[in-house]
Amino acid sequence: xxxxxxxxxxxxxxxxxxxxxxxxxxxxxxxxxxxxxxxxxxxxxxxxxxxxxxxxxxxxxxxxxxxxxxxxxxxxxxxxxxxxxxxxxxxxxxxxxxxxxxxxxxxxxxxxxxxxxxxxxxxxxxxxxxxxxxxxxxxxxxxxxxxxxxxxxxxxxxxxxxxxxxxxxxxxxxxxxxxxxxxxxxxxxxxxxxxxxxxxxxxxxxxxxxxxxxxxxxxxxxxxxxxxxxxxxxxxxxxxxxxxxxxxxxxxxxxxxxxxxxxxxxxxxxxxxxxxxxxxxxxxxxxxxxxxxxxxxxxxxxxxxxxxxxxxxxxxxxxxxxxxxxxxxxxxxxxxxxxxxxxxxxxxxxxxxxxxxxxxxxxxxxxxxxxxxxxxxxxxxxxxxxxxxxxxxxxxxxxxxxxxxxxxxxxxxxxxxxxxxxxxxxxxxxxxxxxxxxxxxxxxxxxxxxxxxxxxxxxxxxxxxxxxxxxxxxxxxxxxxxxxxxxxxxxxxxxxxxxxxxxxxxxxxxxxxxxxxxxxxxxxxxxxxxxxxxxxxxxxxxxxxxxxxxxxxxxxxxxxxxxxxxxxxxxxxxxxxxxxxxxxxxxxxxxxxxxxxxxxxxxxxxxxxxxxxxxxxxxxxxxxxxxxxxxxxxxxxxxxxxxxxxxxxxxxxxxxxxxxxxxxxxxxxxxxxxxxxxxxxxxxxxxxxxxxxxxxxxxxxxxxxxxxxxxxxxxxxxxxxxxxxxxxxxxxxxxxxxxxxxxxxxxxxxxxxxxxxxxxxxxxxxxxxxxxxxxxxxxxxxxxxxxxxxxxxxxxxxxxxxxxxxxxxxxxxxxxxxxxxxxxxxxxxxxxxxxxxxxxxxxxxxxxxxxxxxxxxxxxxxxxxxxxxxxxx
Numbered sequence: 001x002x003x004x005x006x007x008x009x010x011x012x013x014x015x016x017x018x019x020x021x022x023x024x025x026x027x028x029x030x031x032x033x034x035x036x037x038x039x040x041x042x043x044x045x046x047x048x049x050x051x052x053x054x055x056x057x058x059x060x061x062x063x064x065x066x067x068x069x070x071x072x073x074x075x076x077x078x079x080x081x082x083x084x085x086x087x088x089x090x091x092x093x094x095x096x097x098x099x100x101x102x103x104x105x106x107x108x109x110x111x112x113x114x115x116x117x118x119x120x121x122x123x124x125x126x127x128x129x130x131x132x133x134x135x136x137x138x139x140x141x142x143x144x145x146x147x148x149x150x151x152x153x154x155x156x157x158x159x160x161x162x163x164x165x166x167x168x169x170x171x172x173x174x175x176x177x178x179x180x181x182x183x184x185x186x187x188x189x190x191x192x193x194x195x196x197x198x199x200x201x202x203x204x205x206x207x208x209x210x211x212x213x214x215x216x217x218x219x220x221x222x223x224x225x226x227x228x229x230x231x232x233x234x235x236x237x238x239x240x241x242x243x244x245x246x247x248x249x250x251x252x253x254x255x256x257x258x259x260x261x262x263x264x265x266x267x268x269x270x271x272x273x274x275x276x277x278x279x280x281x282x283x284x285x286x287x288x289x290x291x292x293x294x295x296x297x298x299x300x301x302x303x304x305x306x307x308x309x310x311x312x313x314x315x316x317x318x319x320x321x322x323x324x325x326x327x328x329x330x331x332x333x334x335x336x337x338x339x340x341x342x343x344x345x346x347x348x349x350x351x352x353x354x355x356x357x358x359x360x361x362x363x364x365x366x367x368x369x370x371x372x373x374x375x376x377x378x379x380x381x382x383x384x385x386x387x388x389x390x391x392x393x394x395x396x397x398x399x400x401x402x403x404x405x406x407x408x409x410x411x412x413x414x415x416x417x418x419x420x421x422x423x424x425x426x427x428x429x430x431x432x433x434x435x436x437x438x439x440x441x442x443x444x445x446x447x448x449x450x451x452x453x454x455x456x457x458x459x460x461x462x463x464x465x466x467x468x469x470x471x472x473x474x475x476x477x478x479x480x481x482x483x484x485x486x487x488x489x490x491x492x493x494x495x496x497x498x499x500x501x502x503x504x505x506x507x508x509x510x511x512x513x514x515x516x517x518x519x520x521x522x523x524x525x526x527x528x529x530x531x532x533x534x535x536x537x538x539x540x541x542x543x544x545x546x547x548x549x550x551x552x553x554x555x556x557x558x559x560x561x562x563x564x565x566x567x568x569x570x571x572x573x574x575x576x577x578x579x580x581x582x583x584x585x586x587x588x589x590x591x592x593x594x595x596x597x598x599x600x601x602x603x604x605x606x607x608x609x610x611x612x613x614x615x616x617x618x619x620x621x622x623x624x625x626x627x628x629x630x631x632x633x634x635x636x637x638x639x640x641x642x643x644x645x646x647x648x649x650x651x652x653x654x655x656x657x658x659x660x661x662x663x664x665x666x667x668x669x670x671x672x673x674x675x676x677x678x679x680x681x682x683x684x685x686x687x688x689x690x691x692x693x694x695x696x697x698x699x700x701x702x703x704x705x706x707x708x709x710x711x712x713x714x715x716x717x718x719x720x721x722x723x724x725x726x727x728x729x730x731x732x733x734x735x736x737x738x739x740x741x742x743x744x745x746x747x748x749x750x751x752x753x754x755x756x757x758x759x760x761x762x763x764x765x766x767x768x769x770x771x772x773x774x775x776x777x778x779x780x781x782x783x784x785x786x787x788x789x790x791x792x793x794x795x796x797x798x799x800x801x802x803x804x805x806x807x808x809x810x811x812x813x814x815x816x817x818x819x820x821x822x823x824x825x826x827x828x829x830x831x832x833x834x835x836x837x838x839x840x841x842x843x844x845x846x847x848x849x850x851x852x853x854x855x856x857x858x859x860x861x862x863x864x865x866x867x868x869x870x871x872x873x
Contacts, residue, residue, distance in 0.1 A: 135824025174204025201662025753790025
């Protein structure tokens with residue numbers, strides 16, 4: 001009996017303790033680095049659960065798990081996350097991340113991948129995490145607050161330019177920065193920037209068409225690279241490397257608004273990776289973004305009224321002191337999809353392809369047509385009765401489509417040699433709609449007018465075929481060779497006839513039949529690059545590229561560079577190169593004009609932008625466009641003081657000769673077109689009253705320095721100071737003889753100011769970041785240097801706009817290793833540019849603009865807030 005009782009007690013005790021035994025399952029271990037040193041405070045988490053702990057001062061941990069064997073993830077700042085499976089005790093060794101100077105980059109090193117420390121030219125490697133932590137909604141805004149030499153700001157009241165935001169490196173203009181995706185050339189936009197904004201007369205790449213969620217990291221080469229990549233790579237190269245094989249699917253959503261209660265934005269995106277075939281993978285990104293307009297208009301009030309106002313005009317201005325203006329960012333909505341895929345082909349080759357499509361609509365505003373500006377419309381009793389007329393504000397609306405598709409084959413050729421054959425297609429199009437407007441001439445002739453107009457649009461396309469080979473000629477010599485064949489297409493599409501009837505739709509006239517057309521060109525290129533590791537410390541390199549264009553001829557660019565290592569921690573580097581930029585098809589063939597009645601003429605005369613080959617332009621002595629050329633010098637020092645801290649300093653000088661300029665308007669000097677000089681007679685002979693054109697006429701010199709100090713330790717703290725200082729001067733303006741003899745200024749001081757003074761002469765970024773358990777806090781101060789508002793030739797006073805500091809504060813909280821929330825306070829002290837003074841005599845338009853629309857520092861948003869959620873599964 002006693003024996004049975006003992007058995008029962010034992011059984012009951014076992015059954016009682018069994019759940020506790022299951023719950024008490026645990027994994028023990030120690031976490032060390034590759035040298036065997038303990039890593040304290042590393043995070044240890046059971047995969048698929050919220051179970052987690054941290055290592056102690058000696059790197060030891062005990063983690064209770066739900067089952068055995070258990071899969072656990074071990075991570076620590078500065079180390080690569082590692083996943084292991086264990087049933088008891090485990091020893092874990094974490095490898096250091098390749099951070100800072102030890103990161104491997106491909107851009108600028110076509111012959112052989114190298115670390116940033118080993119590279120002979122300065123390269124930044126920026127992760128998507130670094131970009132998105134800024135809280136900025138689009139990639140060009142993120143880069144502005146991350147890369148000191150990169151600038152991009154929204155342009156208010158600038159027609160289609162407001163929907164592209166011109167961007168550049170080192171203040172050299174949008175045309176002189178080459179953008180790549182996965183190392184393949186990204187097509188430029190269909191829009192040429194014609195308004196008085198930074199980048200006027202140039203063409204850039206539509207960075208808004210590349211969703212941040214699709215990007216793994218961005219490599220920014222801050223050096224001339226035309227000898228390797230061809231046209232446009234004068235200021236540098238931006239290579240956006242897409243995500244490939246990801247461990248998790250990721251969903252992001254965020255929303256924001258300004259402290260003024262406008263500028264609401266919402267974004268969501270989804271990125272996932274899927275297996276593809278036998279050993280392949282495909283990465284898919286879907287994105288959506290919407291933003292609402294902001295308004296920072298001035299209040300001219302009754303001071304804007306004419307000397308003898310009508311009662312309705314006085315009433316309107318009294319009730320609407322801003323005169324109905326909208327000055328700020330436009331409405332925008334975009335959807336995008338990007339796919340990046342690869343699949344092995346046999347044992348020694350890989351097929352790859354990537355593609356992206358973006359559709360974007362936008363709405364910006366022209367100047368409000370105050371009732372006293374449009375008394376002819378009022379008196380027609382068309383929109384309202386004359387006595388009730390309050391004017392109207394035309395909208396400028398765009399439909400922009402951008403897509404890129406590339407496919408290729410990477411293959412081993414034996415030994416160290418590899419090949420890459422690819423075909424890339426890219427296209428960008430923009431089509432316009434003008435709403436709430438009037439064709440005043442049609443109204444005058446017919447007593448009525450449409451209110452909505454379709455002025456046409458533009459499309460730019462290119463097809464590029466590449467063959468790239470790289471390998472080792474010997475143990476010390478690496479080489480790269482390649483061929484490229486490219487064809488470009490530019491199309492101008494006619495607008496609706498009523499959009500160009502006589503003077504055309506008010507604010508933006510349509511593209512006329514004579515201005516519409518289709519143009520093409522092709523070019524062939526071949527390049528070679530050799531790198532010679534003379535010793536363990538000394539690297540010398542040389543590169544050359546020959547290109548032949550069907551429309552202007554050939555160019556040969558070359559480059560020499562070198563690097564000398566200072567032990568294992570530092571390096572001296574330098575380069576000298578020549579480069580070029582081919583004039584775009586837009587600059588060669590664009591005509592954007594309108595006809596106006598001029599006193600003394602029995603027929604309308606043409607004014608506006610005329611194509612480079614227009615007879616009137618040729619008669620003025622303007623030559624056919626040809627390639628700009630450049631000379632780049634770069635010298636730098638980089639040093640890794642220890643695992644946590646490194647610094648770099650780079651000096652550069654870039655001379656650009658025969659820069660393509662968009663001229664000032666050429667018309668009658670005395671205001672009367674009477675043929676009193678040879679130029680006026682040429683204009684009369686060609687029925688042209690005034691003209692602007694593109695011309696190779698400017699020589700510029702840009703000198704500057706980049707400084708980077710970066711600190712990052714194992715306790716989750718990081719700090720960075722990155723700065724750019726620059727100065728651009730115009731050394732010469734070449735004026736055709738006929739215009740020079742007549743005393744005509746083809747590039748007046750305001751236009752020159754857009755090149756020399758419209759971008760900050762310095763930008764300094766101070767960033768602090770601290771990760772504490774589940775919290776991550778960031779503080780960034782960005783100091784935008786001085787810019788100058790340039791007064792016109794007719795008089796006024798130049799106005800320097802003082803340096804401004806923008807402070808951003810960010811918070812991130814991780815609920816689990818897969819779910820996190822973030823909040824960002826941008827420009828927390830509500831900083832704006834200096835108010836534009838009337839003494840500048842610039843286009844304030846009667847104080848309608850508080851801040852200059854012609855130069856840019858930090859933008860005009862003021863304080864703005866955003867919150868977001870990130871979920872991985």
